Each structure stands twice: as C-alpha cells, then as structure tokens.
Amino acid sequence: MSDRPTPHPTSATLPFADVPLETGLSAAQVTASRAEFGSNALPASASTPWWRQYLSGFQDPTIMILIGAAVLAIVISVFTGHPPLDGIAILIAVFIATTVGFFNEYRAEQDFERLKAEFERNLAIVRRAGRVEKLTFDQIVVGDVVLLESGDLVPADGVLRQFHDLSIDTAPIDGESTPKDWDEDSEGGLLLRGYRISSGTAVAAISAVGTKTVMWKEIVSRLEEGRAADLQQRTPLQERLDSLAQSIGRYGLYAAIAILVALVGRSALIALFGGSLIMDGNPIVAGLNGDTLLLFVQYLLVAITVVVVAVPEGLPLAVTVSLALSARNIARDNTLVRKPKATETIGQTNVICTDKTGTLTENRMTVQSLYLFNNTFEGERLTALSDHPALSLLALSASLNATAAVERRDGRLEYIGNPTEAALLAWLDANGQNYREWRRDTTIESQSAFSSLRKLMETVVRSKGVRYRLIKGAPEIVLARCAWVETAAGPAAIGAFQTAIDAQITHMSGLAMRTLALAYEPITDDPTSAPRLLAIFGLSDPVRAGVAEAIQMCRDAGIDVKMITGDNAQTAAAIAQSLGLIQVPEQVMLASTFRSLPTDQRLAAAKSLSVLARAVPSDKEDLVALLQSARLVVTVTGDGVNDAPALQRADVGVAMGLRGTDIARQASDIVLLDDNFRSIVRAVHWGRALFENIQRFIQFQLTINVSALAIIFFSTLLGLTDEPGQPPLTVIQLLWINLIMDTLAVLALCLEPPVPEQMREAPKGRTEPFITRTMWTNIMTMAGFFTAAILGLIAFLHRDGVYDLRDSAIVFATYVFLQIYNEINARSINPKRSPFRGLLRNRTFIGIVLLVALIQIGITEVGGQIGAEVFRTTPLPIEIWLLIVIGSSSALIFGEALRLMRRTLQIA
Numbered sequence: 001m002s003d004r005p006t007p008h009p010t011s012a013t014l015p016f017a018d019v020p021l022e023t024g025l026s027a028a029q030v031t032a033s034r035a036e037f038g039s040n041a042l043p044a045s046a047s048t049p050w051w052r053q054y055l056s057g058f059q060d061p062t063i064m065i066l067i068g069a070a071v072l073a074i075v076i077s078v079f080t081g082h083p084p085l086d087g088i089a090i091l092i093a094v095f096i097a098t099t100v101g102f103f104n105e106y107r108a109e110q111d112f113e114r115l116k117a118e119f120e121r122n123l124a125i126v127r128r129a130g131r132v133e134k135l136t137f138d139q140i141v142v143g144d145v146v147l148l149e150s151g152d153l154v155p156a157d158g159v160l161r162q163f164h165d166l167s168i169d170t171a172p173i174d175g176e177s178t179p180k181d182w183d184e185d186s187e188g189g190l191l192l193r194g195y196r197i198s199s200g201t202a203v204a205a206i207s208a209v210g211t212k213t214v215m216w217k218e219i220v221s222r223l224e225e226g227r228a229a230d231l232q233q234r235t236p237l238q239e240r241l242d243s244l245a246q247s248i249g250r251y252g253l254y255a256a257i258a259i260l261v262a263l264v265g266r267s268a269l270i271a272l273f274g275g276s277l278i279m280d281g282n283p284i285v286a287g288l289n290g291d292t293l294l295l296f297v298q299y300l301l302v303a304i305t306v307v308v309v310a311v312p313e314g315l316p317l318a319v320t321v322s323l324a325l326s327a328r329n330i331a332r333d334n335t336l337v338r339k340p341k342a343t344e345t346i347g348q349t350n351v352i353c354t355d356k357t358g359t360l361t362e363n364r365m366t367v368q369s370l371y372l373f374n375n376t377f378e379g380e381r382l383t384a385l386s387d388h389p390a391l392s393l394l395a396l397s398a399s400l401n402a403t404a405a406v407e408r409r410d411g412r413l414e415y416i417g418n419p420t421e422a423a424l425l426a427w428l429d430a431n432g433q434n435y436r437e438w439r440r441d442t443t444i445e446s447q448s449a450f451s452s453l454r455k456l457m458e459t460v461v462r463s464k465g466v467r468y469r470l471i472k473g474a475p476e477i478v479l480a481r482c483a484w485v486e487t488a489a490g491p492a493a494i495g496a497f498q499t500a501i502d503a504q505i506t507h508m509s510g511l512a513m514r515t516l517a518l519a520y521e522p523i524t525d526d527p528t529s530a531p532r533l534l535a536i537f538g539l540s541d542p543v544r545a546g547v548a549e550a551i552q553m554c555r556d557a558g559i560d561v562k563m564i565t566g567d568n569a570q571t572a573a574a575i576a577q578s579l580g581l582i583q584v585p586e587q588v589m590l591a592s593t594f595r596s597l598p599t600d601q602r603l604a605a606a607k608s609l610s611v612l613a614r615a616v617p618s619d620k621e622d623l624v625a626l627l628q629s630a631r632l633v634v635t636v637t638g639d640g641v642n643d644a645p646a647l648q649r650a651d652v653g654v655a656m657g658l659r660g661t662d663i664a665r666q667a668s669d670i671v672l673l674d675d676n677f678r679s680i681v682r683a684v685h686w687g688r689a690l691f692e693n694i695q696r697f698i699q700f701q702l703t704i705n706v707s708a709l710a711i712i713f714f715s716t717l718l719g720l721t722d723e724p725g726q727p728p729l730t731v732i733q734l735l736w737i738n739l740i741m742d743t744l745a746v747l748a749l750c751l752e753p754p755v756p757e758q759m760r761e762a763p764k765g766r767t768e769p770f771i772t773r774t775m776w777t778n779i780m781t782m783a784g785f786f787t788a789a790i791l792g793l794i795a796f797l798h799r800d801g802v803y804d805l806r807d808s809a810i811v812f813a814t815y816v817f818l819q820i821y822n823e824i825n826a827r828s829i830n831p832k833r834s835p836f837r838g839l840l841r842n843r844t845f846i847g848i849v850l851l852v853a854l855i856q857i858g859i860t861e862v863g864g865q866i867g868a869e870v871f872r873t874t875p876l877p878i879e880i881w882l883l884i885v886i887g888s889s890s891a892l893i894f895g896e897a898l899r900l901m902r903r904t905l906q907i908a
Contacts, residue, residue, distance in 0.1 A: 019143055019145065019205070021127070021145050021161055021162065021203055021205075022127075022130070023127065023129065023130045024126065024127035024128045024129065024130070024144065024145040025128050025129070025141070025143050025144060025145070026128070026129050027128070027129060029143060030128065030141055030144075033141040033142045033143050033144075034141045036142075037141065037142040037208075037209060037212070038209060038210050038211070038212070039138060039141075039209065039210050040137055040138050040139070040140040040141065040155065040156050040209035040210050041137075041138035041210060042210060042211070042216065042662060042663075043210075043211065050102075053102060054098070054099075054102045057098035057102055058094075058098060063094055063098065063316055067091070067094060070088075070091045070094070074088075094316065096743075098316070098320075122136065122137050122153055122155070123135065123136060123137075124136075124137060124140060124146055124152070124153075124155040125146065125147040125148075125149075125152075126140065126144050126145065126146055126147070127145040127146075127147060128144070128145075132147065137153075137155045137156070140155045140156050140206060140209060141206065141209060142206050142207065142208065142209055143205065143206060144156075144205070144206045145161075145203060145204075145205055145206075146158060146203070146204050146205075146206060147201075147202075147203055148191075148197045148201065148202040148203070148204060149197060149200075149201045149202075150197055150198065150199050150200065150201075150403065150404065150405070150416055150417030150418070151196070151197065151416045151417060152196065152197045153194070153195070153196050153197075154191045154192065154193055154194065154195040154196070154197070154204070155193065155206075156193050156206045156208060156209045156210075156213055157190065157191065157192055157193055157206070157207050157208040157209075157212075157213045157214055157215075158190075158191045158204030158205055158206045158207055159189055159190060159191075159204060159205050159207050160182075160189040160190070160191055160202055160203075160204055161203045161204060161205055162202065162203040163182065163200065163201065163202040163203070164200050164201045164202075164449070165199060165200035165201070165403065165449035165450070166181070166182040166197070166199070166200035166201070166202050167179045167180065167181050167182060167197075167198040167199040167200055167418065168180050168182045168191070168195050168196070168197065168198060169195065169196040169197075169198045170192075170195055171196075171357070171566075171639075171640060179198035179199070179418070179419075181450075182200075182202075190207075190214075191204050192213070192214050192215060193213040193214070193215045193216075194215050194640075194641055194661055198417065198418055198419070199403055199404065199417045199418040199421070200403070200449070215641045215661075215663070216663075235341050235342075235344070235345045235651065236344070236345055236348045236633060236651070236764070236765070236766045237319070237341055237344040237345060238341070239766065240769060240770045241315075241319065241770075243769065243770075244315075244698070244769075244770055244771070255709045255713070256303040257303070258713060259303050259709075259712060259713050259716060260299055260300065260303035262713060262716050262717045263299040263303070263716055264296065264299060266716065266717065267295065267299075315697070315698065315701065318693075318694060318697040318698075318701075318746045318749075318750055319694060321746050321747065321750050322344075322690045322693050322694055322697075322746075322750040323340040323341065323343055323344065323690065324340065325690075325750060325751065326343040326344070326686045326687065326689070326690040327340050327343050329686055330343060330670075330682070330683050330686050333679050333682045333683065333686075334672065334673040334674040334676070334679050335670055335671070335672055335673065335679050335682075335683055336657065336670065336671040336673060337669070337670055338668060338669055338670060338671060339669045339670075342652050342669035342670055343683070343686065343687055343690055344687055344690050344691055344694075345633065345651050345652050345669075345687065346635055346652045346670070346680075346683050346684055346687040347684055347685075347686070347687020347688040347689070347690060347691050347763075347764075348633045348687065348688075348691065348763055348764045348765055348766070349559055349633050349634070349635045349651070349652065349684055349687075349763055350558075350559065350560065350627075350632040350633045350634065350763050350765050351559065351560045351561075351562060351627050351632055351633070351634045351635070352554065352559060352560070352561045352562070352634075352635045352636075352637075352680065353562045353564055353620060353623060353624060353627075353634060353635070353636045353637070353646075353650075354561060354562070354563055354564070354636075354637045354677060354680075355563075355564060355565065355637050355638060355639065355643075355656075356563050356564075356565040356567065356572070356575060357541060357565070358639065358656060358658070358659055358675045359544075359637050359656065359672075359675060359676070359677050360543055360544065360547050360563065360575070360579060360677050361541040361542060361543050361544060361575070362541060362542055362543075362544055363541060363659065363675070364415065364419070364423075364541060364542075365415075365419040365420050365422070365423035365514070365539050365540070365541055366423055366426070366427075366539065366540065366541070366542050367382060367423055367424065367426075367427040367537055367538070367539055368382075368508075368511070368513055368538050368539060368540050368542065369382075369507075369508050369511075369513060369537070369538030370382060370535060370536070370537055370538070371501070371504040371535060371536040371537075371538075372388070372390055372394075372534075372535045373390060373486065373487050373488050374485075374487060374497060374500060376504060376507075382427065382430075383427075383430040383431060384431075385431050386431050386432045389488070390486060390534065390535070391431060391433065393486070393520060393534055394428070394518065394534065394535060395428050395433040395435070395438055396438055396442065396461070396463055396468065396470070396520075397470045397472065397518045397520055397534060398421075398424040398425060398427075398428055398435070398518070399425070399428065399433075399435035399438035399439055399442075400438060400439060400442055400444060400459055400461045400463075400470060401447075401457055401458070401459040401461075401470035401471070401472045401518075402418070402421040402424065402425070402457075402472075403417055403418065403421065403449075404416060404417030404418045404419075404421035404422040404425060405417055405422070405425070405435075406422050406425045406426055406429065406435075413426050413429060420514065420516060420539055423539050424516075424537065424539075427537075438463075441463070441464075442461050442462065442463045443461060443462040443463075444459060444460070444461050445460040445461060445462060445467070446459070446460045447459045447460070450472075450473065454473070454477070455473050455474040455477045456471065456472070456473035456474070456477050456478070457471075457472045457473060458470065458471055458472075460523070466522060467522070467523040468520050468521065468522055468523065469520065469521040469523055469531070470518075470519075470520050471517075471518070471519040471520065471521070471531055472516065472517070472518050472519075473516070473517060474515070474516075474517070475501075475505050475515050475516070475517040475536055477517075478517035478518075478519050478531075478533065479494070479501070479517060479533065481519070481530075481531050482494055482519050482530065482531045482532060482533045483530035483531070483532075484530060484531070484532040484533070485497045485501075485532060485533040486532050486533065486534050486535075491532050494533060501533070501536065504536060505536065507538075508536070508538035509570075510574070511538070511540070511574055512540055512567075512570065512571040512572075512573075512574030512575055513538035513539055513540045514538070514539045514540060515536060515537070515538055515539075516536070516537045516539060517533065517535070517536050517537075518533075518534045518535050518536075518537070519531040519532060519533050519534055520532060520534055543575065543578055543579055544676060544677065544678070546678050547579060547676075547677050547678060548578070548579045548580050550677055550678045550680075550681040551579055551580055551581055551677075552580060553681055553759055554681060554684075555580075556759060556760050557684070557688075557759045557760065557761065557762075557763065558761070558762035558763050559684070559763060560607075560610075561581060561610070562609065562610055562611070562612065562623070563575070563576055563579075563581060563610065563611045563612070564611075564612045564615045564619065564620050564623070565611070565612070565613060565615060566613075566614060566615060566616070567613060567614070568613060568614060569588050569590055569613040569614070571613075572588060572611050572613040573585060573588045573611065573613075576588065576610060576611045581610050581611065582610045582611060587608070587609060587610035587611060588609070588610070588611040588613055589605065589609045589611070589612055589613070590612075590613050590614050591612055591613065591614050591615040591616065591619045592614065594606075594609070594612060594619065594623075595619070595622075602626055603626050603629065603630060606623055606626040606627055607627070607630070616642070617638070617640060617642030617643050617645075617646060618642070618645075620636065620638070620643065620646040621645050621646040621649055624636055624646050624649050624650050625649060628649075628651070631765070631766050631767065632765065632766075633651045633652075633763070633765050633766055634650050634651050634652075635650060635651065635652040635653075635654060635680065635684075636649075636650035636652070636653055636654065637654045637655075637656070637672075637677075637680070638653070638654075638655060638656070638660070638664050638668075639655065639656035639659050639660035639661065639664055639675075640660075640661060640664060641661050641663050641664065643655075643664050643667075644661075644663045644664050644666070644667035645667070647664060647667040647668050648667040652669050652670060653667055653668040653669050653670070654668060654669070654670045654671075654672060654680055655667070655668035655670070655671050655672070656671075656672055656675045657671045657672050657673040657674070657675065658673070658674065658675045659675060660675075670683065684759075685754045685758060685759055686754060688754065688758040688759070688761075689752065689753065689754035689755070689758060690750075691764060692752070692758060692829065693749060693750040693751075693752050694750070694770070695770060695771075695772075695775060695829050696749040696750075696752065696826050696827060696829055697745060697746060697749045697750060697826070698770055698771060698775070699771075699775050699778055699779055699826050699829055700745055700749060700819075700822065700823060700826035701745070702771070702779050702783075703778070703779050703782045703783050703786070703819075703822060703826070704737055704819055706779060706780065706783035707782075707783040707784075707786035707787050707790075708729060708734055708737070710783060710784075710787040711727070711728065711729060711786075711787055711790050711791060711815075712727040712728075712729065714787065714791055715727060715728050715791060715794060718791070718795075720791065720794045720795055720798055720803075728790070728794050728803070728808070728811055729811065729812065729815065730808075730871075730872055732870055732871055732872075733812050733871060733872065736859075736871070737815065737816060737819065741816065741819065741852055744848045744851065744852055745823055745826075745848070747844060747848055748823060748844065748845045748848040748849065749823070749826060749827070749845075751842070751844050751845070752827065752842070752845075755838075757833070772829070774829065774830060774831065775829055777902075777907075778825075778829065778895075778898075781898055782822060782825065782891070782894070782895060782898075785891065785894050786815070786818050786819075786822075786891070789814075789818065789890070789891075790811060790814065790815055790818075793810070793811055793814060794807075794811055797810060797811070805868055805872055805873065805874040806874055806876070808872040808873065809860050809872070809873040809874050809875075809876055810876065810880065810884065812860075812871065812872070812873060813856060813857075813860055813873075813876070813881075813884050814884050814887070814888055816852070816856045817853070817856070817884055817885060817888035818888045818891045819891075820849055820852055820853055820888070821888055821889055821891040821892040822891050822892075822895070823845075823849060824836070824839065824849075824892055824895075825891065825892060825895035827839070827845075828899065831898075831899040831902040831903050831907075832903060834899075835895070835896075857881070859871055859873060860873045860874075860875065860876060861875045861876070
C-alpha cells in the first residue's frame with residue numbers, strides 16, 4: 001500500500017493538507033471548510049418561476065390567434081348588443097388548454113425532482129474527529145478524508161492518499177467502457193466526482209466540492225451554451241402548429257373577405273335591379289346614407305365572425321390533452337417524461353443514437369462459454385455442472401483468487417467490485433456453490449493483485465490441509481506459465497491440447513467475449529512442479545432480451561439505429577451483429593476515422609454508419625449535429641456527464657435513470673427508469689399514436705370549419721335566408737359546434753391507443769405537414785357533402801320564403817348530427833383503415849358521442865326561451881328527430897363509400 005501523497009498540481013496547497021488521515025477533520029474544521037469552500041450539493045437546475053412558465057403558454061401562435069379571435073368576438077357582441085358569450089367561450093378554451101399544459105409540465109418536473117432527490121441520497125464513508133461516519137454526498141466538505149471501496153461512487157474531487165489494488169470505472173466522465181487500473185501516476189492521482197471504484201480500496205482527501213468539481217466546471221459551460229440554443233430550437237410539433245396557425249389565419253382572412261364581397265355584391269345587385277334591402281327585418285333605402293352604412297357594418301361584423309369561426313378553438317386543448325395522456329401512458333413503460341412535447345417529437349424520430357452498455361446490453365458481465373476438460377460448455381450446459389469433478393477446484397479458484405462479491409437483493413444477484421470476478425461468482429451460485437463458504441473455510445496466505453502490466457493475479461491459499469497457488473489472468477500470460485492441462489484422467493502435457501485451446505480462445509474472441517484463464521498449482525517440495533491450466537472462461541455483457549426485436553421494429557418503422565460505443569471495432573461489430581444492427585463490416589467505423597474525414601464526406605458517413613467504435617462523448621455530439629443539419633429528427637441516449645451536451649443538442653435526449661449521472665438527467669427530455677432500449681421504442685410508438693390522434697382531431701375540426709364557412713358563403717350568395725346579414729347557422733350555434741362539441745371530441749379522438757401499423761410506416765420527421773394530401777381529400781369531400789346537404793335542407797325549408805325558429809332548430813340539429821357521425825369517420829385518416837376498427841372497445845368514444853347527442857337534444861327540447869334567444873331553437877316532434885338521426889347517418893355512408901372507392905382505385 002502506498003502511503004505518500006500522489007503528485008497533483010494542487011496537492012501542495014490543498015486546504016487542510018495537514019489533517020491526519022487517521023483522524024480527519026474536526027467539527028470546527030468542517031464548519032470552517034463549508035463556510036470557505038461551499039457545499040458539495042450541486043445546485044438545482046435553473047428553473048423559471050411558475051407564473052412565467054404559465055404565461056409562456058400564451059405565447060403559442062395558435063393561442064395568440066385564439067385570443068385575437070376572442071377579442072373580435074367580444075367587439076361584435078358589444079356592437080350588436082348581445083352578451084359576449086362567444087368571446088368568453090373562446091377565452092375559457094384558451095384558459096383550459098394553457099392551464100392543463102402548465103400543470104402537465106409542472107407535474108413532470110416535480111416527478112423528476114423526486115427522482116433526482118432519490119439519486120442524491122448516496123452515502124460516503126468519511127473519517128471525522130477520529131470516527132468513521134456515513135454521510136450523504138451533500139454533507140462532504142473540502143479536506144474530508146473519504147474511505148472508498150469496491151462499488152463506491154467518488155463523492156467529490158479528491159487527491160488519492162492511499163490505495164490498494166485500485167481499479168476505477170471512469171465511464172460516467174469519459175465514456176470508457178472498461179475499468180482502468182489506478183496508481184499514483186494516473187491523472188496525477190486525482191479522483192473525480194462521478195468515478196466509481198471498480199475494485200480495491202482507496203483513501204482520498206477532498207480537494208473540490210460542488211460547483212468547483214471538474215465534472216461541473218467542464219460540462220456546465222457547454223450546457224449553458226446548449227440551453228440557450230435549445231430555447232431557440234422549435235420541436236417538430238411546434239413547427240407544424242406554427243405553420244398550421246399561420247395557414248388558418250391566412251385562409252380565414254381570405255374567407256372573411258370573400259363573404260364580405262358576397263354580402264356587399266348581393267346587396268348592390270338587389271339595389272341595382274330595384275329590389276329592397278333588409279336590415280333587422282325592415283326595408284331600407286338604397287344609396288349612400290346612414291342605414292346602408294349600418295348595413296355595411298353589420299356585414300363587416302359577419303365577416304369578422306367568419307374569422308372567429310375559422311380558428312380551431314379545440315386544437316390547443318387537443319394537443320395539450322394528447323401530450324398529457326401520452327406522457328402518462330409512456331410513464332407506465334418505466335419512462336419519465338420531463339418535457340411533454342418530447343412525447344410527440346420522439347414519435348417523429350429518424351435516427352436513434354444509442355449507447356451500448358446498459359441500454360442494448362444488461363451492463364452485467366456474464367459467463368457465456370467455458371472450456372473445461374477439453375470440452376466446451378455453453379447455454380444451458382453452463383448451469384448443469386453441479387456434479388462435475390472439477391467444480392470444487394473452479395469454486396476454490398474463483399472464490400479465493402478474487403476480491404469481488406455478490407449479494408442477493410430482491411431475488412437478483414447484485415455485483416460488488418470487479419464485474420468479471422463477480423460474473424464468476426454468479427456462475428458459481430448458479431451451479432450451487434457458495435463463495436462465502438469457500439472463503440470462510442480457506443486461509444489466504446498471500447495475494448498478488450491483478451495489474452494491467454502483469455495481466456495476472458495470484459493467491460496462495462490453504463484448503464483442507466493442502467496449499468495451492470491460484471492463478472487467473474489473460475490466457476496468453478497464464479498459458480505461458482502452464483506445463484500441464486487438467487483433464488478427466490488427471491494432468492496431461494499441455495502441448496497435445498494447444499491447438500484445441502487456441503481454437504477455443506479464437507472462437508470466444510470472435511464472439512466479442514472477454515477471455516479469462518484459470519490455473520492452479522499444488523505447492524509441494526517437488527522442484528519440477530508447474531501450474532496446470534484448469535479452465536478458460538468466455539465472458540461478455542449479454543444483450544438485453546427483446547432488444548434485437550426492438551431494433552427490427554425500428555427498422556420496419558424507417559428509423560435508423562446507430563450504436564455509439566467506446567469498445568473496439570471487433571467487439572462492437574460482434575454485438576451489433578448479434579442485434580441485427582449491421583449486415584456488412586463497412587457499417588462499423590472507428591471514431592478516429594470519422595473525425596479525420598473531410599467536411600464534405602462526414603455527413604454521408606454519419607448517415608451510412610451503424611456503429612461508431614472507440615468513440616468518446618464529444619463524437620456523439622458531433623454526430624448528432626451532423627444528422628440534424630440534414631433536417632433529421634435525432635434521439636440520443638446517454639448516462640455520463642460528458643453525454644449531457646449531446647443529450648441537450650438532440651431533438652429528444654434520453655437519460656438513463658439507473659446508472660445515469662444527475663447532469664445527464666438534467667440535460668434530458670426523457671428518463672428511462674429501467675435503462676432499456678425497448679422502452680425507447682415503446683415511447684416512439686406512443687409518440688406516433690399521439691401524432692395520429694392530433695391528425696384525427698384536425699381532420700374532424702377542419703371539416704366542420706370548412707363546411708361552416710362554405711354554408712355561410714353560399715347561403716349568403718344564393719339568398720337562402722331572410723336577410724343576407726343573418727347566416728343560417730348563428731355565431732352561437734357555430735361556437736357550440738366548434739368549441740363545446742370539439743372539446744369533447746378531443747377526449748374521444750385523442751384517446752385512441754397505438755396500433756401495430758403505426759410502426760410499419762416511415763417517420764414523419766420535420767418535413768411532413770400535419771395535414772396530408774389524404775386528409776385534405778377527406779376534409780374537402782366531407783365538407784362538400786355537408787355543405788350540399790345543409791344548403792339543400794335550407795332551400796327546402798325556405799321554399800315558402802320564411803326561415804323561422806323551427807327551421808333553424810332543424811338545420812342546427814341536422815348539422816350537429818352530421819358531425820357526430822363524421823366523428824366516427826375521423827377515426828380513419830387513411831382509406832385502408834376502417835373507422836369501425838376497435839370502435840366498440842373504445843367506451844370513452846361511444847360515451848362522448850352519446851353525450852353530445854343528448855346535449856343537442858336537450859338544448860333543442862328543454863331550452864325554452866333561452867334556447868330560442870341564444871341558440872335559435874324550438875322543440876321538435878319525435879318524427880322530425882327520427883328523420884334527423886337517420887338522415888344524418890348519410891355522412892357515415894358517404895364516408896365509407898368514399899373510402900371504398902379510393903381503395904378500389906388505389907387513390908391516396
């Protein structure tokens with residue numbers, strides 16, 4: 001054991017450098033250190049005050065258009081002397097949408113903070129005032145003497161003072177996939193916060209805490225730069241909503257102008273040919289006078305009302321509810337959604353850049369192959385060796401010539417210390433051997449720890465009165481010392497078996513296994529005694545169950561999966577082939593080769609490669625940036641501190657919840673609570689279902705809006721009502737249809753579960769609009785059908801020249817029931833999918849459809865005077881209701897006929 005301070009740039013000026021390692025800081029020194037150098041608690045992620053978060057929801061373009069429409073509606077009400085019910089209704093819709101969205105995101109952030117607090121409850125063993133104490137990480141101060149052993153996280157930056165057989169897992173900081181042997185020359189003896197002790201023991205004096213640690217200083221500046229860019233970056237959902245809002249506003253204005261021109265033009269023609277102009281039921285004199293000016297103002301207010309009608313009031317609520325429901329459903333798959341918009345973005349993913357260890361694999365070394373007595377054991381045969389004559393020697397060697405341990409927790413063996421040694425202990429357990437009993441009944445006389453230079457570990461033990469030298473290490477080193485090989489018939493000269501042994505090592509290495517040889521030598525007085533090869537183990541981190549199938553699902557869904565790993569090319573290729581990730585070796589590229597490519601070739605390489613080997617975290621960030629420059633939606637997984645910039649740059653950053661660092665989780669949009677790639681694929685599926693549900697709602701609502709505008713325009717142009725300034729569907733009626741009914745439609749259409757077909761389609765990415773050509777066909781044909789049906793009905797009812805309350809009630813009810821049936825049509829946005837599929841299983845949908853129908857009947861039948869004045873309705877006979885309900889079903893018949901025709905003619 002080394003007792004001297006290791007060379008380190010700050011060791012000479014280390015605060016409290018004179019504190020004895022045997023006693024540690026006194027209570028007074030702890031207080032002074034915390035006052036001078038601060039706390040080891042990392043500051044909470046920068047958070048916006050809740051009221052600012054809430055107000056930011058009103059900056060959405062769609063919300064702003066709705067607020068403008070509400071103001072216009074209120075102005076109309078003031079001019080016409082009616083209660084501003086329509087404007088108030090729109091504002092209520094805005095309030096509901098923004099409030100639901102705020103609470104959804106706020107709750108997700110609170111869930112994350114609880115998760116973060118759970119991970120921050122790590123304990124460190126510290127020596128203070130001569131006593132050994134267990135303290136949480138945030139209690140550590142500069143100068144503390146920290147005692148570290150296998151499995152411990154380093155709680156803060158510190159200078160190594162003592163160590164024994166030390167191996168460090170540096171993956172959380174630098175992404176290296178294998179532990180490193182450590183001594184006083186390793187990084188100047190500096191241990192960084194986030195390192196994990198893989199094996200051995202160490203004593204460190206803390207030199208920096210909290211925001212002064214290397215982890216924080218090196219990463220946070222890059223995160224702040226990325227956070228500023230992240231605020232400017234629009235998600236695919238936001239881009240589509242912005243575009244849709246602009247289009248709706250523009251076309252709503254065009255429709256308003258067209259209707260205003262139609263109103264004014266029709267009045268001008270009536271006056272030109274000697275007809276009478278009507279205002280408020282009374283004739284007025286044509287010409288430039290006060291009455292015609294008021295009539296023009298009335299026409300202008302109708303045109304403004306059209307703008308209000310054109311805005312899809314339910315869209316923000318549809319998006320908000322869909323995001324909330326999808327986030328909740330994704331959470332059931334061990335996934336915490338920190339930013340709700342990520343639930344839609346991940347569904348549009350073109351590329352997933354994933355880590356290997358722990359995400360594609362189990363992050364758990366496991367015995368995969370065993371060469372013993374010139375036989376190879378794999379698969380189920382590995383755990384059927386309880387009666388093998390060599391098992392006792394294997395148990396002695398694996399148990400005593402090691403420092404690792406395993407513990408059974410919740411029915412699963414947890415590894416403590418070196419993962420390779422722990423894998424051998426787990427294999428012993430599977431074969432009925434208890435390593436603790438072997439250690440209890442055996443005496444260790446001496447031990448020479450494994451080092452990267454010797455690639456060997458030796459232990460001399462006494463077991464049952466016999467002394468053994470146990471040897472473990474790299475096969476080429478162990479074999480060079482062996483003269484014999486253990487066989488069923490006893491020791492045999494190793495030369496006769498050399499070809500078989502070499503073939504076995506080649507076989508294991510070709511499958512990306514880590515090979516480990518075990519040998520032993522009975523210690524006797526015979527000077528010619530030599531070690532005997534006992535066994536060769538092949539170990540690897542096995543791929544997770546179901547990951548290969550999940551990758552195939554991604555391939556079927558048009559998503560390119562790229563594995564980024566610190567492993568060498570051979571190991572990476574073997575893992576990738578077992579997962580079906582690559583077909584040819586050219587799909588594997590070394591990170592050094594990727595970095596050296598000319599700028600004009602790197603994008604093509606980024607698109608074509610499937611595995612980036614020997615990569616460091618900065619390579620991941622560069623790869624993400626290149627793919628995004630091609631307008632691809634990129635999802636990235638990461639767990640280390642240096643992964644944080646890539647997680648933040650990605651369209652969706654997915655952090656590991658089990659082994660991920662706090663900074664990685666803070667930089668992410670989604671946290672996998674099980675670190676499993678399959679959870680990402682399920683999240684993609686939910687994201688695609690969310691997108692399709694929003695499309696269903698948009699198709700449904702725009703069909704209403706287009707048909708309503710067309711009805712107002714053509715009824716005005718054709719003079720189908722008593723007055724051109726009084727459309728057949730009033731503002732209140734349209735707002736009921738657009739707002740109340742569509743709000744309920746949100747719940748009906750946005751609760752549709754995922755279907756398998758969604759994962760057999762190409763990703764939407766950033767370029768495909770919300771409204772596809774197929775949807776436009778659905779919207780325009782159904783809107784045309786509704787327009788023709790309602791105009792025909794109005795013409796029939798107005799054949800006597802009178803359009804009274806009864807006529808208004810019939811037209812209103814018929815239009816609503818047409819939309820009720822069309823809500824079933826809207827379940828299909830693809831003519832190949834029937835809207836009746838799964839309909840009876842969706843009880844929420846059926847319940848909402850029936851509720852809307854009952855409310856419409858109630859408004860008409862029991863509205864009384866209020867119904868007459870507000871909704872322009874009056875009770876109708878039962879036979880009229882039967883005609884309305886049966887006749888309106890023509891919408892469903894027309895929609896199904898249209899889908900059948902398009903399937904037959906193969907029209908999209």
